[in-house]
Amino acid sequence: MALNVSVQGAETSDRKGRIVLTESVGRGCRHIRVEIESGCCRPDPGQFFLIRERGVFDPLLGRPLAPIASSNNSLDFLFRIVGRGTSHMASLPPGTEVDLRGPCGRGFPGPVKRRLILVSGSLGIAPFLDASARYRDKMEVTVILGVPGNGWEEFAKWCSSRVPGLRITSDDGTLGNRGNAVEEALSVIEPGDEVWGCGPNAMLRELGHLFKIGSGRILVSLESRMACGIGGCLGCSLPTATGMKRVCVDGPVFEWQEIFPNAW
Ligand SMILES: Cc1cc2nc3c(=O)[nH]c(=O)nc-3n(C[C@H](O)[C@H](O)[C@H](O)COP(=O)(O)OP(=O)(O)OC[C@H]3O[C@@H](n4cnc5c(N)ncnc54)[C@H](O)[C@@H]3O)c2cc1C
Ligand code: FES
Known part of the structure; x- marks a missing residue:
C-alpha cells in the first residue's frame, strides 16, 4: 500500500526512482543523482530519504540520506561508504531502479537571525x-x-x-x-x-x-540507525530534555539544549 504521511511541509511518501548519475568524490565518497518517477517535492535542508535498490532485500532496510540538492524531478545525494548499505548503493550503475521513502522528518526551519x-x-x-x-x-x-x-x-x-x-x-x-x-x-x-x-x-x-x-x-x-523512518518502530528513540523523542519524526533537527541539557 502506498504511504502518505505529512510531517513537515511536503508529504512523506514512497517513491520510485532511477539513478541517472553516479560519481566518485574522493576516497570512499560518492555523489548520485536520482530521477524521481512521479516528480519530486523540495525537501527542507536536513530532511532525509530512506533509499534502497528496488527488489533487493539484503540489506533489508533503506539507508537514510539527506539530499544535497533537489529539482522538480530529481534528488542528489552525497554519501560515505561505511558499511553494506552504502557500499551496495555506491556500486549501482546509472539506470538502476531504486525505492525512496521521504522526505522524512523535520529539517532545519528557515533561519530567524541575521x-x-x-x-x-x-x-x-x-x-x-x-x-x-x-x-x-x-x-x-x-x-x-x-x-x-x-x-x-x-x-x-x-x-x-x-x-x-x-x-x-x-x-x-x-x-x-x-x-x-x-x-x-x-x-x-x-x-x-x-x-x-x-x-x-x-x-x-x-x-x-x-x-x-x-x-x-x-x-x-542528529544521526541514528533507522528502520521505518515514519515514527512507527521506535528504533530511533533517544532521551532528550523533554522526554523520549524519535529522531525520524521529531528530528533529525533539534534545538541544541534539548539534546545536550547537561553538557555544561
Ligand atoms: C537523518 C540522516 C541523514 C543522513 N544523511 C547522510 C548523508 O547525507 N550522507 C552520508 O554519508 N550519511 C548520511 N547518514 C548516515 C548514513 O545513513 C549511514 O552512514 C548509513 O545508513 C550506513 O549504512 P551502511 O549499511 O553502509 O552501514 P552499516 O553496515 O549499517 O553500518 C556500518 C557502520 O556505520 C555505523 N552506522 C550506520 N548507520 C549509522 C548512523 N545512522 N549513524 C551513526 N552510525 C551509523 C554502524 O554502527 C557501523 O559501525 C545520515 C543518517 C541520518 C540518520
Ligand atoms: S525509524 Fe522507526 S520510529 Fe524512527
Whole structure:
C-alpha cells in the first residue's frame, strides 16, 4: 500500500526512482543523482530519504540520506561508504531502479537571525550544500567543513566548488586551517548569530561553546540507525530534555539544549 504521511511541509511518501548519475568524490565518497518517477517535492535542508535498490532485500532496510540538492524531478545525494548499505548503493550503475521513502522528518526551519553559520563534520556537510545554496542570496551565510585531512583533498575540492567561500579545517593541518570545525566557528561567530550543526555527536556537543560568545540559536541534526523512518518502530528513540523523542519524526533537527541539557 502506498504511504502518505505529512510531517513537515511536503508529504512523506514512497517513491520510485532511477539513478541517472553516479560519481566518485574522493576516497570512499560518492555523489548520485536520482530521477524521481512521479516528480519530486523540495525537501527542507536536513530532511532525509530512506533509499534502497528496488527488489533487493539484503540489506533489508533503506539507508537514510539527506539530499544535497533537489529539482522538480530529481534528488542528489552525497554519501560515505561505511558499511553494506552504502557500499551496495555506491556500486549501482546509472539506470538502476531504486525505492525512496521521504522526505522524512523535520529539517532545519528557515533561519530567524541575521547571520547563519553552518558547521559540518565531513559528510555532515550534505544538508548544508542545499541550505547554503538556498539562503546565501538572502543573508550572510558562512559554511565550515571539518575533515580529518590527508586523503580528503578531492572531497574538500568538490565541496568548495559548490560552496563559495567554504572554510575548511583539518585535524592534521593538511587542508585549510589546522583544527576542528567548532574552533573555526568560534573564530567567526558574532553575538546573535544562528548556528546549525551536522556531524559527529562529539562535534555537535562542542557547539554549545558558541552560546558563550552569544550565539542566538543552535540547531543540530542528529544521526541514528533507522528502520521505518515514519515514527512507527521506535528504533530511533533517544532521551532528550523533554522526554523520549524519535529522531525520524521529531528530528533529525533539534534545538541544541534539548539534546545536550547537561553538557555544561
Ligand atoms: C537523518 C540522516 C541523514 C543522513 N544523511 C547522510 C548523508 O547525507 N550522507 C552520508 O554519508 N550519511 C548520511 N547518514 C548516515 C548514513 O545513513 C549511514 O552512514 C548509513 O545508513 C550506513 O549504512 P551502511 O549499511 O553502509 O552501514 P552499516 O553496515 O549499517 O553500518 C556500518 C557502520 O556505520 C555505523 N552506522 C550506520 N548507520 C549509522 C548512523 N545512522 N549513524 C551513526 N552510525 C551509523 C554502524 O554502527 C557501523 O559501525 C545520515 C543518517 C541520518 C540518520
Ligand atoms: S525509524 Fe522507526 S520510529 Fe524512527
